[in-house]
Amino acid sequence: MEDFQILIGGAAGQGSKSAGRLIARVLNRYGYKIYVYEDYPSLIRGGHNFSLIRVSKDNKRSIKRQVDFLLALNKDTLERHRDKLSGRGCIIYNADEVDEAEGIGAPIETIATEVGKKIMQNTALCAYFCKAVGISEGVMKEVVETLPAPDKNLKVAEKAYQKAEKENDLEDIGDPVPLVTGNEALSLGALEAGLENYFAYPMTPSTSILHFLAGLETECDVQVMQPENEVGVINTALGAAYAGRRSMVGTSGGGFALMAEGVSLAGISETPIVIIESQRAGPASGVPTYNAQSDLNFALNAGHGDFLRFVFTPGDAEEAFYLTNLAMNLSWKYQVPAIVLIDKDISESTFSFDQSVLEKGEYWEESRGECGKHYDRYEDNEFGISPLCYPGKEATVRNNSYEHNEYGTTTEDPDEVVKMQDKRMKKKPLMEEEIERLEMVKVFGEGKKALVTWGSSKMAAKEAGKKAGWKVIQIMSFAPFPEKRFKNALEGVEELVVVEENRLGQAAEIIKRYTEVDRKVLKYDGRPFYEEEILNELN
Amino acid sequence: MSDINMETENTWCPGCGNFAIEAVTKKGIKKIGRNKTAITAGIGCHAKIIDYVNVNSFYGLHGRPVSLAVGIKLANPELSVLAFSGDGDSLNEGISHLIHAAKRNSDITVVIHQNRNFALTVKQFTASSPKGFVSNSSPEGNVEEPLNTLEVANSAGATFISRSFSGDIEHLQETMEKAVEHKGFSLIEVLQSCPAWYDTNSYYRENSYKMEKVPKNPDKKIREWNYDGEGKIPLGVFKKQEKPTYEEKMARKGKKVSVEEVLKSKI
Numbered sequence A: 001m002e003d004f005q006i007l008i009g010g011a012a013g014q015g016s017k018s019a020g021r022l023i024a025r026v027l028n029r030y031g032y033k034i035y036v037y038e039d040y041p042s043l044i045r046g047g048h049n050f051s052l053i054r055v056s057k058d059n060k061r062s063i064k065r066q067v068d069f070l071l072a073l074n075k076d077t078l079e080r081h082r083d084k085l086s087g088r089g090c091i092i093y094n095a096d097e098v099d100e101a102e103g104i105g106a107p108i109e110t111i112a113t114e115v116g117k118k119i120m121q122n123t124a125l126c127a128y129f130c131k132a133v134g135i136s137e138g139v140m141k142e143v144v145e146t147l148p149a150p151d152k153n154l155k156v157a158e159k160a161y162q163k164a165e166k167e168n169d170l171e172d173i174g175d176p177v178p179l180v181t182g183n184e185a186l187s188l189g190a191l192e193a194g195l196e197n198y199f200a201y202p203m204t205p206s207t208s209i210l211h212f213l214a215g216l217e218t219e220c221d222v223q224v225m226q227p228e229n230e231v232g233v234i235n236t237a238l239g240a241a242y243a244g245r246r247s248m249v250g251t252s253g254g255g256f257a258l259m260a261e262g263v264s265l266a267g268i269s270e271t272p273i274v275i276i277e278s279q280r281a282g283p284a285s286g287v288p289t290y291n292a293q294s295d296l297n298f299a300l301n302a303g304h305g306d307f308l309r310f311v312f313t314p315g316d317a318e319e320a321f322y323l324t325n326l327a328m329n330l331s332w333k334y335q336v337p338a339i340v341l342i343d344k345d346i347s348e349s350t351f352s353f354d355q356s357v358l359e360k361g362e363y364w365e366e367s368r369g370e371c372g373k374h375y376d377r378y379e380d381n382e383f384g385i386s387p388l389c390y391p392g393k394e395a396t397v398r399n400n401s402y403e404h405n406e407y408g409t410t411t412e413d414p415d416e417v418v419k420m421q422d423k424r425m426k427k428k429p430l431m432e433e434e435i436e437r438l439e440m441v442k443v444f445g446e447g448k449k450a451l452v453t454w455g456s457s458k459m460a461a462k463e464a465g466k467k468a469g470w471k472v473i474q475i476m477s478f479a480p481f482p483e484k485r486f487k488n489a490l491e492g493v494e495e496l497v498v499v500e501e502n503r504l505g506q507a508a509e510i511i512k513r514y515t516e517v518d519r520k521v522l523k524y525d526g527r528p529f530y531e532e533e534i535l536n537e538l539n
Numbered sequence B: 001m002s003d004i005n006m007e008t009e010n011t012w013c014p015g016c017g018n019f020a021i022e023a024v025t026k027k028g029i030k031k032i033g034r035n036k037t038a039i040t041a042g043i044g045c046h047a048k049i050i051d052y053v054n055v056n057s058f059y060g061l062h063g064r065p066v067s068l069a070v071g072i073k074l075a076n077p078e079l080s081v082l083a084f085s086g087d088g089d090s091l092n093e094g095i096s097h098l099i100h101a102a103k104r105n106s107d108i109t110v111v112i113h114q115n116r117n118f119a120l121t122v123k124q125f126t127a128s129s130p131k132g133f134v135s136n137s138s139p140e141g142n143v144e145e146p147l148n149t150l151e152v153a154n155s156a157g158a159t160f161i162s163r164s165f166s167g168d169i170e171h172l173q174e175t176m177e178k179a180v181e182h183k184g185f186s187l188i189e190v191l192q193s194c195p196a197w198y199d200t201n202s203y204y205r206e207n208s209y210k211m212e213k214v215p216k217n218p219d220k221k222i223r224e225w226n227y228d229g230e231g232k233i234p235l236g237v238f239k240k241q242e243k244p245t246y247e248e249k250m251a252r253k254g255k256k257v258s259v260e261e262v263l264k265s266k267i
């Protein structure tokens, strides 16, 4: 099997997500490339959670409507997804809950209770799957051993494996690679750029950044703080950045709304800061655990007054690593806020991580001042970039939220006001050049017909484009917009369709400034595009 | 400019309590050292102190000087960090930051310029204005009860709580020094007259008294004056407690993260 998809589901609390992870890790050991999409409602017990695991030889990162293996921890899962079966795989269901159905009935509750604990029924189900698909018992046990309560879990896995039947053979096609989520990848990117302080208030889908970095904190040189609210988050982070720490904050749209004053403060006070905005379906509380790409306009415009910013839009884990790393380096280089606008289906999805991207992880030293006795925090020079000094040395460092003179003292003088506004805007052409220099527009395939896409939509768009013979153009920076590279990518294109997950077609409206857009393919039910959905729109 | 003074024009009203705060601040910073101090301020008349004192500073947004100060102290615990704030600033707009900074015992000093109105926006009632206070937003008199600043700090667990009066500069200097010296979160509420909108000089002079030592029962002492005409006004230190600071508890471990190692653990 070169490319198949597994759905594993159950009620919240039944452990379908960890079972999905277990299966992903086992298949990873066989060299298969993994993409896991997590679907869960905003609740702790009950409801219906499932993971879709796309398993392929060539690293396909989108989900399909059809499922090859359906693994049901409960009856509900079976009923909801039975109709999606491709016929290439099989169903394995909890026979303790479902009397009789098509597929393999696995008494997972009985096994788990007999030799382990009832909650280990998910391990039992995984073991059934492993046997059925042709995974060796040894490889399965290697992974089960790393679970919490390994002894009992191993017993459960062994027993279930014995009882199950082998249905397929699975070829070992290569070496395992790290499995990381988008949020983990972006955190690592930030660490490579010297991240020292992370500030956040929990909000799905950004919360796992907080968890991941807090987990590293116990042994490593990164400080993680959870302030009282997002207003506190951004202002505290700016204080830390002023005092010399590479700082980052993370949130979703609602928290970012509260941070808007701080974005503006970073703008005028020229305090570097990286802001991770992981989108979910809005407006307001919206559909909190489901995806959307509807904060693009907001990320580009949040904050009152005129000031510059970077806005990057990664479309998978490697890009999340690279663009967050870049965002931090650029924010400290230009002393402007840098926003990484990611979305739930990257943040919380799991990827077979291509480690070659690590080469792009860099640390750029910011331009430091002499920091001697006299220091103008806002020195006006050719490029509008004043050297940075931090308090604690000889230099007096004066940051200001009011308009100010070069020394940082408040001013209302009309000439000074103009001078400082112009000073900050001198960075604009430099930032634009910088963005054009980098590969901020990716092109996959070729043709007269093209899809333009961004963020997580690129994953399905790329696969659909490949099948339909369309060129796929992905935009990874919206501020500054890589106009030249985008126009180059459009060369020879006669039909242009924009693919994104929002109701208005926010990126499409921006793209219209540069070219004609023939059609928009929009999805806004909170679920990711299925490959077939885009494909149907192209034929 | 290596001197503590700035050449900026001072725009506070004659008789404003802010002058006394500026004077003692400068004196105090000279003692600590200019390059060992950083100050923050919100927005309001009080905040203009930033432009009058030549020292490391971050002139922030309305209500956020405490957040900035917490961030600065976390990033560089060597610095002595003071947040200058108004009653509007930290009892209205930014009260959550004040409460949480006290709760986590962040080692900063918060100076509340307590003039009991929004002065810079030309006289509206704040959280600490007395009931019946006639202002532009309460022409018939404030219908809300005033908030006891010190009680807020106390219930949040502040380890140092004090009050002074800008009309007694010696007491102010002494109290401010104690606040800055304190290891952990310290609050100093400075009662001040607002000559333009709320002249309280003689009221504070007649109704306040200095406590001789830190009271055994700060809760009771803190409630002695109700901010609303009842009770005498105690000045001095109400509470002083030794506890580990937030920054001590959050100290970095000093080991660089190896991304490769983290990734290895993800296989």
Ligand SMILES: Cc1ncc(C[n+]2csc(CCOP(=O)(O)OP(=O)(O)O)c2C)c(N)n1
Residues within 6 Å of the ligand: B042, B043, B044, B045, B046, B047, B062, B085, B086, B087, B088, B089, B090, B113, B115, B117, B118, B119, B120, B121, B126
């Ligand atoms: C977010 C925000 N809201 C409102 C204002 C307008 N504003 C400026 S100063 C001020 C009141 C300041 O009162 P206080 O903190 O008590 O300081 P004072 O002027 O009395 O010293 C207000 C409401 C502002 N600058 N920012």
